[in-house]
Amino acid sequence: MKLDYLDQLESEAIHIMREVAGQFERPALLFSGGKDSITLVHLALKAFRPGKFPFPLVHIDTGHNFQEALDYRDNLAERIGEKLIVRYVEDTIREKKLKEPTGRNATRNGLQTFTLLDAIEEFEFDACIGGARRDEEKARAKERVFSVRDEFGSWDPKRQRPELWNLYNGRIHKGENVRVFPISNWTELDVWNYIRREKIQLPSIYFAHDRELLIRDGKLMATAGGVIKVEADDQLVTRRVRFRTVGDISCTAASESTAETLDAVIDEIQATRISERGETRMDDQLSEAAMEDRKKGGYF
Amino acid sequence: MDLLRFITAGSVDDGKSTLIGRLLYDSKSILADQLEAIERASKSRDDGEIDLALLTDGLRSEREQGITIDVAYRYFQTPARKFIIVDAPGHTQYTRNMVTGASNCQLAIVLVDARHGVAEQTRRHSLIASLLGIPHIVVAVNKMDLVGYSQDVFSDICIHYAELAQKLNVKHVTYIPMSALNGDNVVDRSESMPWYDGQTLLEHLETVEIDDDANLEQGRFPVQYVIRPQTPELHDYRGYAGKITSGQFRKGDSITVFPSGETSTIDAIEIAETHLDEAFTPMSVVLHLATDVDISRGDLIVRSDNQPLSSQTVKAMLCWMDSKEFKVGNKYVLQVGTFRTRCSVREIAYQLNVNTYEQIEGVEQLRLNDLAKVVLRTAQPISFDPYTTNRASGGAILIDETSNVTVGALMLVGEA
Secondary structure (H helix, E strand, O other), rough: OOHHHHHHHHHHHHHHHHHHHHHOEEEEOOOOOOHHHHHHHHHHHHHHHHOOOOOOOEEEEEOOHHHHHHHHHHHHHHHHHEEEEEEHHHHHHOOOOOOOOOOOOOOOOHHHHHHHHHHHHHHHHOOEOOOOOHHHOOHHOOOOOEEOOOOOOOOOHHHOOOOOOOOOOOOOOOOOEEOOOOOOOOOHHHHHHHHHHOOOOHHHHHHEEEEEEEEEOOOEEHHHHHHHOOOOOOOOEEEEEEOOOOOHHHHHEEOOOOOOOOOHHHHHHHHOOOOHHHHHHHHHOOOOOOHHOOOOOOOO | OOEEEEEOOOOOOOOOHHHHHHHHOOOOOOOOOHHHHHHHHHHHOOOOOHHOOOOOOOOHHHHHOOOOOEEEEEEEOOOOEEEEEEEEEOOOOHHHHHHHHOOOOEEEEEEOOOOOOOOHHHHHHHHHHHOOOOOEEEEEEEEEHHHOOOOHHHHHHHHHHHHHHHOOOEEEEEEEOOOOOEEEOOEEOOOHHHHHOOOOHHHHHHHOOHHHHHHOOOOOOEEEEEEEOOOOOOOOOOOEEOOOOOEEEEOOOOEEEEEOOOOOEEEEEEOOEEEEEEOOOOOEEEEEEEEOOOOOOOOOOOOOOOOEEEEEEEEEEEEOOOOOOOEEEOOOEEOOOOOOEEEEEEEEEEEEEEOOOOEEEOOOEEEOOOEEEEEEEOOOEEEEOOOOOOOHHHEEEEOOOOOOEEEEEEEEEEEE
């Protein structure tokens, strides 16, 4: 009697979600409409059906999303009949008079942290489930499954709680919260293989389609919705692409691809020599410790 | 495909990071952009060569000091198996991190520097691997290039380690001579050590038998959460959600609930609303019982034909993980499975010297990273199995009631 590795990972993730349900008063599931958080929702269905989710889905919307992901988000919440809360970075910028980054590769991605921390305070969330994976980035590789954050949402890698066996300690003081990562031990390929096995629907931008893009610093950036300011020396092209991650438009690059099916996408990912974040995320490449520094600042 | 979780332990200069880097590099698990990033970083450091260790040190302060501070997890796969590498720091002051990392592993790689042989750290890491019940140990005799690839040096270390292993509860030990720096016997066979005819490290990792490590005897199901939709159609639905941490359950099995001692029969087993006739560890499932029993989070459902111990006074091996001292009379929260109760410290039977394995009696208090045998009194009876027979139901943690931090790892031994 032996479980296949995908079943083992699934079982571990369900166990972690149920620990959240059992240990916290007011948890939330952070949902962006990307493949990792879509996988989380699928796991939550497995963990809690036929009951309701013991948490709402919460989207921190930078206002710079792909329309396909937003449509998917709204349809999914309606289809499964669970509560969706959306908080807008736009509102935080206005209310708090935040200064938006300017310049050539400006992104609102970093400002998400402010909106997230405000939402945590507004709803008194004591745990936020997120779809981060340890294989994404070297600072993430250090993070616990239950990651305790102080009242500023700050991660202190030197003060992490020991995490033993499958015992998770979610005891916190009021004002603190825990970021919980049920798919910590999954790799990008595991997520795709799971999506294929479970026949999970994804937003169409994950599959090859023709799109107008501009080439910037060697990366293919979407021009959708005018989020990225096209400058005089930018080269506009139309290419057949798909997205390997779906984040904020301003810092998520497309990959040239002809993969129209899950099988084809998985074949491409198995053959690639470039990591997911290396290929698509502009914001991780700002410095050697970019992710670590953002997490210390409260980023999820 | 199956999954192997293994930990790498070794002291600061034994070349642990280089070994992991080599394993990932030679098994082609490093992608081009990650390699470029460490090439850039190696250059800016003026090291000349690519420093494979840079792959594993994820934190700013680790890169600054060139040492590993906390456990990191890395992933790779070959056509044979998927692997989770638990990369634990080697410093004495990070014993607790090694314990954290070792708790879920089926195999430990203990690095030994061929020039120095079995060292204090080797003894400490082996003791922790043994206490945490890791069934497979690989003694990786590294830096063979610095001892002229000498078979005699390797043989001496094997003999020395075998003596040490006799004092420990270690089931399977494998010895591999290697040079992580040059890639000898990590993934590719060494041409410099024709006298070694065993497996390379990767071959061993791919083929080591781990099936028989699972405990299928003791059916244990800590209840995490009760699913009660309370809708008109599902008015009477009451499912107990949890993970089978050991053993197996079948429809129709007689079960006993701890701590109440009430009994019932399994009516249905569900995974995501699909009914199963049987389920086994480590499946996360929903159980339905034939009769109405008062069950909530923290209860333990077991098969009636194999029951755990239940007691308010327990003996345990403890790894103390906090900077505040552990003393007789102190109170903590103890968590075993999903059950939490308060406990107080009755006795420190002895402290274990991690380097000599000597038992030190008359110890008044424990400090960060100390290992000891202790006796605890719990507010309510806890249900458990001895750790040596069941890692899932014999492992417990201590939580500080005021800081909420996890301060101790307990390997439960038995009733006191």
